[in-house]
Amino acid sequence: MAPVGPVDGELRRRAAVALPAGVYGHVKAGERWPGSPQFVARAAGSRFWDVDGREYLDLLCSWGPIILGHRHPEVEEAVAAQHALVDCGNGPAPAMVDLAERLVGIVDHADWAMFAKNGSDATTLCLTLARAATGRKTILVAAGAYHGAPPWCTPEPVGVVPGDRAHLSYYRYNDLESVRAAMAAAPDDVAGIIVSPFRHDAGFDQELPDPAFARGLRELCDATGALLILDDVRCGLRIAFGGSWEPLGVAPDLSAWSKAIANGYPLAAVLGSERVRAVAAAVFATGSFWFAADAMAASLATLAVLEREGGVAAMRDWGRRFRDGVEATAAAKGLEINMTGEVTMPYLSFPGDEDRALADVFAAACADGGLFVHPRHNWFVSAALDDADLDLALSAVGAGFEAVATVSARA
């Protein structure tokens, strides 16, 4: 396994002094796996380069935001053109109206759009809107689901007090009975149910939604007056060119978006139905940078390229061929694996690898072979990937499996 390069090592040493824990959050130093660089020097298309000059094929896509490839020329041109006019102004640029109309046109359930910066802004705003629309307090959340880092949902509740999580109740994904039980525990008080398009909890094999579960949530909301909130922050635009539950025929009342909608530029959106419009107008939702135009221009360009080039179908095709190739490679080596999740957002695990030690070995060997994958989080396919990238990815995966087989044989 290649050691961390000297420049990365030096930056880590400086970061350990100047930053808490030497880089925090989901990219924090302590969560890097052996052989994984901490710092990134540059990126283009399907590749990025670490600060020591090593090149990687990117299957993490900056945890999802990069959907067309890094610094896609059409997106960069749109941003430069907008930036030459205004980005952070005293009021929004016309791009805000253009983008709201575009998203309402693309996403079936949406009648209006609001914008923010991060996925956490969008999911949190959805909860506020559901409470405002219903006059109720309780929100049902799938146990273990990630909806962002604010106190109501951070997975590491340091500094969180019980009041931050008041009026939340938990159910199990794909288990309607547990939803009914949570509803019964808060009679007449459920404002909304928040749910992700599939169960993509980090560190666990992923679970696709049972269509009966998705339909059942809609029916329960209709029966009780609660709002159905789809957290499309991670999946948005990687399952469908529209809402991720459109293929299932299940329409939420609200959906939260971010990550891929602007190909890496900071933007989030809440999309809502007519029923929620009046409270959406009444809630004081804002931020100094929420109306900045560059990211909105980036989003308009991202949507244009994705639609024109059939990006979602292309990603699904690449993802399907990649999954088939990974499974065939594992079978040829007699290695048992689980590959779960959507084909555009796959997750790989090794049965019995509870502490993820084999996953670390695998990810490190992949990095050595020039492929960047995460050992404990789903990966992301981008529309920049081509056939040559597929060959490279499968060859690196083969090296990863060799490394896992060697370590397993020693144990």
Ligand SMILES: Cc1ncc(COP(=O)(O)O)c(C=O)c1O
């Ligand atoms: C499903 C989901 N919801 C919400 C969020 C929060 O988004 P952000 O990190 O932009 O605040 C994430 C981030 O990974 C996510 O995956």
